[in-house]
Amino acid sequence: DTEVTQTPKHLVMGMTNKKSLKCEQHMGHRAMYWYKQKAKKPPELMFVYSYEKLSINESVPSRFSPECPNSSLLNLHLHALQPEDSALYLCASSHGQGSGGYTFGSGTRLTVV
Amino acid sequence: AQSVTQLDSQVPVFEEAPVELRCNYSSSVSVYLFWYVQYPNQGLQLLLKYLSGSTLVKGINGFEAEFNKSQTSFHLRKPSVHISDTAEYFCAVSFYNTDKLIFGTGTRLQVFP
Secondary structure, eight states, X not given: OOOEEEEOSEEEEOTTOEEEEEEEEOSOOSEEEEEEEOTTSOOEEEEEXXXXXXXXXXXXXXXXXXXXXXXXXXXXXEESOOGGGOEXXXXXXXXXXXXXXXXXXXXXXXXXX | OXXXXXXXXXXXXXXXXXXXXXXXXXXXXXXXXXXXXXXXXXXXXXXXXXXXXXXXXXXXXXXXXXXXXTTTEEEEEESSOOGGGOEEEEEEEEETTOOXXXXXXXXXXXXXX
16 A cells, blocks of 8 residues: 545635545655645645654644544644634655655645634 | 755747756765656656665656765656656755655746747
8 A cells, every 4th residue: 555545625614614634645644734825826734643642743723632542543633713714634644754755645635614 | 054946937849859857955964766647636646766775766757866975966858758748847856864855846848849
């Protein structure tokens, strides 16, 4: 299995809702990532988990809460989002420290209304 | 500071013509270099990567890139483009002994018939 699977593919949520994005990989990668991509912009790094521990948080607002239940799963919990949080959220995984490249999922298209 | 730059935001080209998309980086440590392609409303697909060894790297879809350490560049080339190559292309860099992967601002390749 050489894929990163993200669910759901599309999500519409209200500003008072709580929702979660899910990401799964079975490549034995030890590092997992969340990126946010606005239209016509490059992906921006949000969080990095290494060996199931949060290693990088790029000063992301607390309304985004990551969780890594095990080495194959990565969640992003969403609460009280704003319309400007609407974006494509990409998950990625790697062996870590640039050792082999990064595999990206196809993303979750999030719309906050 | 560590950074990656794509100077060309858009590159228009006619079908069957050659193309070069430029990427430069800045780093005080060793780097690993990647090119990704993103088609509309899709995730990121890896075109090619440079980790070590031969500086000329061949990727999918007929693309290749050359790592030039003295010029800190990793330009992407294709000798003859197709309409289907129309997409956004991102150069990305990760730095030795870190888990971070950062992206350039992207180049929109537009192929005309």
